[in-house]
Amino acid sequence: MAMNKNVYLDNSATTPVAPEVLEAMIPFFQSRYGNASSLHSEGRDARRAVEESRALIAEHLKVHPSEIVFTSGATEADNLALLGTALRSTGGHLITSRIEHDAVRHSADWLASRGYDVTLLEVDEFGRVSADDVREAIRPDTMLVSVMAGNNEVGTIQPIRAIGEICRERSVPFHTDAVQAYGKIELPMDVIDMLSVSAHKLHGPKGVGFLYVRKGTKLTPLLHGGGHEHGRRSGTENVPGIVGLGVATQIAFEERDRVTQRMEGFREYLIQEVLKLPATRLNGHPTESLPHIANFSFEAIEGESLIMKLDEHHIATSTGSACSSPNLEPSHVLVALGVPLSMAHGSLRVSTGRQTMQDDIDALLKALPIVVQELRDMSPFKVGG
Amino acid sequence: MAMNKNVYLDNSATTPVAPEVLEAMIPFFQSRYGNASSLHSEGRDARRAVEESRALIAEHLKVHPSEIVFTSGATEADNLALLGTALRSTGGHLITSRIEHDAVRHSADWLASRGYDVTLLEVDEFGRVSADDVREAIRPDTMLVSVMAGNNEVGTIQPIRAIGEICRERSVPFHTDAVQAYGKIELPMDVIDMLSVSAHKLHGPKGVGFLYVRKGTKLTPLLHGGGHEHGRRSGTENVPGIVGLGVATQIAFEERDRVTQRMEGFREYLIQEVLKLPATRLNGHPTESLPHIANFSFEAIEGESLIMKLDEHHIATSTGSACSSPNLEPSHVLVALGVPLSMAHGSLRVSTGRQTMQDDIDALLKALPIVVQELRDMSPFKVGG
Numbered sequence: 001m002a003m004n005k006n007v008y009l010d011n012s013a014t015t016p017v018a019p020e021v022l023e024a025m026i027p028f029f030q031s032r033y034g035n036a037s038s039l040h041s042e043g044r045d046a047r048r049a050v051e052e053s054r055a056l057i058a059e060h061l062k063v064h065p066s067e068i069v070f071t072s073g074a075t076e077a078d079n080l081a082l083l084g085t086a087l088r089s090t091g092g093h094l095i096t097s098r099i100e101h102d103a104v105r106h107s108a109d110w111l112a113s114r115g116y117d118v119t120l121l122e123v124d125e126f127g128r129v130s131a132d133d134v135r136e137a138i139r140p141d142t143m144l145v146s147v148m149a150g151n152n153e154v155g156t157i158q159p160i161r162a163i164g165e166i167c168r169e170r171s172v173p174f175h176t177d178a179v180q181a182y183g184k185i186e187l188p189m190d191v192i193d194m195l196s197v198s199a200h201k202l203h204g205p206k207g208v209g210f211l212y213v214r215k216g217t218k219l220t221p222l223l224h225g226g227g228h229e230h231g232r233r234s235g236t237e238n239v240p241g242i243v244g245l246g247v248a249t250q251i252a253f254e255e256r257d258r259v260t261q262r263m264e265g266f267r268e269y270l271i272q273e274v275l276k277l278p279a280t281r282l283n284g285h286p287t288e289s290l291p292h293i294a295n296f297s298f299e300a301i302e303g304e305s306l307i308m309k310l311d312e313h314h315i316a317t318s319t320g321s322a323c324s325s326p327n328l329e330p331s332h333v334l335v336a337l338g339v340p341l342s343m344a345h346g347s348l349r350v351s352t353g354r355q356t357m358q359d360d361i362d363a364l365l366k367a368l369p370i371v372v373q374e375l376r377d378m379s380p381f382k383v384g385g
Numbered sequence: 386m387a388m389n390k391n392v393y394l395d396n397s398a399t400t401p402v403a404p405e406v407l408e409a410m411i412p413f414f415q416s417r418y419g420n421a422s423s424l425h426s427e428g429r430d431a432r433r434a435v436e437e438s439r440a441l442i443a444e445h446l447k448v449h450p451s452e453i454v455f456t457s458g459a460t461e462a463d464n465l466a467l468l469g470t471a472l473r474s475t476g477g478h479l480i481t482s483r484i485e486h487d488a489v490r491h492s493a494d495w496l497a498s499r500g501y502d503v504t505l506l507e508v509d510e511f512g513r514v515s516a517d518d519v520r521e522a523i524r525p526d527t528m529l530v531s532v533m534a535g536n537n538e539v540g541t542i543q544p545i546r547a548i549g550e551i552c553r554e555r556s557v558p559f560h561t562d563a564v565q566a567y568g569k570i571e572l573p574m575d576v577i578d579m580l581s582v583s584a585h586k587l588h589g590p591k592g593v594g595f596l597y598v599r600k601g602t603k604l605t606p607l608l609h610g611g612g613h614e615h616g617r618r619s620g621t622e623n624v625p626g627i628v629g630l631g632v633a634t635q636i637a638f639e640e641r642d643r644v645t646q647r648m649e650g651f652r653e654y655l656i657q658e659v660l661k662l663p664a665t666r667l668n669g670h671p672t673e674s675l676p677h678i679a680n681f682s683f684e685a686i687e688g689e690s691l692i693m694k695l696d697e698h699h700i701a702t703s704t705g706s707a708c709s710s711p712n713l714e715p716s717h718v719l720v721a722l723g724v725p726l727s728m729a730h731g732s733l734r735v736s737t738g739r740q741t742m743q744d745d746i747d748a749l750l751k752a753l754p755i756v757v758q759e760l761r762d763m764s765p766f767k768v769g770g
Contacts, residue, residue: 010423014420014621016414022414034701039689039703072623073620073621075619076608079609102609102611102619103609103619103620107609207623224492226706236460236591237591240591240592314426316426316428318424321611
């Protein structure tokens with residue numbers, strides 16, 4: 001491997017845009033630049049491209065195209081699901097979990113600050129929500145249950161079908177943040193009412209995503225204006241972005257079996273090798289996990305120092321969510337899993353993409369023991385102390 | 386001119402991305418794809434690009450970089466200004482005008498439906514808001530005044546400095562939607578507290594824009610999550626889009642004198658020639674106008690038929706705002722100007738861009754009399770009847 005080739009193992013933060021995706025987008029910046037709401041040929045051409053992308057995504061999810069609402073990304077999709085449901089009334093009850101992405105968690109916090117009741121479901125040591133807990137938490141005034149499909153920091157997959165069935169039984173809308181799960185695992189769309197997706201986690205462009213909204217689900221819009229997306233999300237359609245999201249979806253679904261099998265192989269190998277290092281643990285579920293995420297903790301090490309040291313070896317990884325990187329608090333996910341504080345500060349998330357090769361994994365496994373030893377030698381804390 | 390070259394005179398709906406803009410964006414889809422919140426080299430590289438773009442924009446507006454909040458576009462920026470101000474309380478008073486873009490108008494409508502008081506300022510026959518009316522409308526509980534800088538349908542420029550000075554005097558925050566004005570006319574930033582901008586109206590990409598927020602202006606965020614943009618707008622930064630917006634800004638400001646002078650020439654020539662047709666009027670102000678917009682009405686003609694007929698001649702224009710195209714109501718702007726209904730239905734907006742050539746104007750002026758005559762011959766209404 002050439003010295004300058006970086007090893008990118010932070011695909012849960014963002015992914016390189018697939019060449020096929022960029023190629024499909026380019027014409028919509030150049031000659032096919034119409035506004036999809038314009039009546040003339042240029043506008044109708046853009047409209048067709050938007051609707052073809054919508055139809056493609058709907059086909060892969062086995063839903064109706066009119067149920068796909070394009071947004072600026074998953075943060076907006078999550079906010080639309082939570083705030084769009086809650087702001088229809090001036091109060092009410094929402095259920096979510098302790099390990100949600102900040103886009104769900106802080107939307108729920110904001111609603112709580114405005115007088116809504118929010119129940120935060122606990123998780124077990126592997127980060128699993130219990131479907132029975134969901135059943136017990138539902139009240140007559142529950143407006144929404146929001147539990148993510150697969151966790152972005154530790155990879156744990158939730159019992160989405162069981163949770164969805166309970167919500168259905170009790171006629172409570174069920175939202176799931178599927179940012180990391182989309183295109184990776186099967187999603188039980190028959191019991192999901194709303195589902196958030198981001199393009200840039202899937203080798204699509206940043207700045208675009210969608211919220212699946214089951215027909216009949218009532219939402220007040222977050223963005224008011226020209227009435228785009230059938231009045232559910234105003235703003236000129238990001239045509240190149242939407243086209244890119246469509247192609248990224250197609251690639252992800254078509255390649256899914258092959259790519260996820262390779263990712264699972266990488267994950268198993270990583271777990272086997274990393275756990276050989278002393279005073280190390282795997283965070284999350286050993287098997288009920290997204291294929292592309294493995295999260296480890298190293299005693300007596302600061303996660304951020306580990307990331308920076310690996311970066312010196314030209315290896316890109318993260319401590320957890322990129323979205324909370326500037327925050328020095330231990331990860332709310334690891335705290336919810338009950339990871340001891342001595343371990344919660346020393347976490348490493350390794351996440352693979354469709355471009356990841358065995359070479360990349362080998363480079364990490366070569367550098368990691370060196371870096372861990374260096375940091376432990378410098379640490380004021382003693383391993384096992 | 387070759388038969389297939391389309392004449393694009395709908396630059397107020399959207400613009401082709403400038404080649405320099407696309408060229409600057411491409412690397413951020415490919416090799417420089419990092420998440421700007423990641424700690425590693427790829428992340429820091431993306432962060433630098435975002436902050437350089439922010440600094441570039443701030444420099445051209447003569448504001449501080451920290452006052453620029455990147456959004457998914459102007460609709461989000463407008464919503465953030467209005468809802469972000471209003472939702473800090475459970476009630477209060479907002480002042481806006483009858484001729485705002487739907488993103489402001491429908492945000493105000495939504496707030497009104499939730500119990501806020503909204504005053505809609507009237508405009509004169511040219512579409513001008515009176516600064517005195519603003520002064521009279523301000524109450525002790527007024528939370529915000531929002532008046533657009535230049536109208537998107539008829540081009541009329543508002544007395545923004547006078548309105549801003551009154552707001553300053555009365556300590557009421559002043560927001561202006563500058564989507565059409567940015568890069569075209571001088572903006573009195575010293576009296577503006579918030580200002581909305583969209584990239585795709587300015588030869589930048591769709592799906593990105595910003596809200597200028599003067600230091601000290603209090604807003605509750607619309608999108609909650611990872612705390613991006615200093616907690617004012619969460620969501621992974623659209624790095625290629627933000628880079629594109631920076632380059633588009635630079636081009637617009639550097640070329641402004643030359644490009645707007647050419648646009649003014651086109652506008653004067655268009656007005657002179659179009660008004661030679663019988664039963665035709667100019668909508669908006671003859672001189673206090675954005676340089677790139679001219680709006681005409683043709684008696685006894687449906688605007689949509691006119692657009693479609695011109696489209697057959699490979700000329701792209703619009704009746705007014707692309708955002709309300711699917712709506713068959715007469716334009717709320719033309720109604721507010723007091724344009725008679727017989728005329729309000731037959732409007733044509735011609736809007737030029739940096740790529741517009743005299744050939745394009747000539748092609749329109751050649752086709753227009755033919756098309757107008759054809760439609761009038763078919764019309765059940767009689768001109769002057």
